Amino acid sequence: MSEEERTDDEGGVIKKFMYVNRRAPYGTVYALESLEVVLIGAAFDQDVSMVFIDDGVFEIKKGQDTAEIGMKNFSPTYRALEMYDVEKLYVSQESLAERGLTEDDLLVDVEVMPDSRIADLMDEQDVIFTF
């Protein structure tokens, strides 16, 4: 938990929200739901970050093609996050490496970091949602 409370211009408390994405983008609805919650929540001016770990790193992989599975390819929407002022995107270095991926395979600018660092960041959060 953070020691000091930050407040916005109107005196509302700003909390640290972290959205942890651990699953492949298709096959379940988790990835899309997470993205929608983040976009909707962005209106509330909180301190938001997203983590991509385990198969969640595939959510932001370039070159997704969903034609054969009859689902909408929503991966371009991750590139809209910046306009919603969601700019803290953290990616697990280990998860990328285990899947043979590098930062160049990702479609948004992210900060790649070891899991130990992600664990430290988790300790600082007020709220963590896992999808």
Next chain:
Amino acid sequence: MPIEVSGKSLETDEEGYLANINEWEPGVAEVMSKEDDLELTSEHWDIINFLREYYEEYQIAPAVRVLTKAVGKRMGKEKGNSKYLYGLFPYGPGKQACRYAGLPKPTGCV
């Protein structure tokens, strides 16, 4: 309720948004605006076309706050503000303009 556009019947959802974005044609905006008693000008079309490009690129209908910012970036400050956009689309530039553009209801609008 379906709407009639150039002799075709197009499905809409319960709030009047086009069910299938691929069925959009400019006539959709014409028909919808007529129902709202609004005459579309080139200024309206600039925003509608901008929204269609935005959706094409990001696969999302932007929240009004994000739309305002994006319009400002592309077309300048005199258009990228709520007063100008609400002047064009009195029911809300997010909802109304997205509807005319055939987009779904903006994510984050209730």
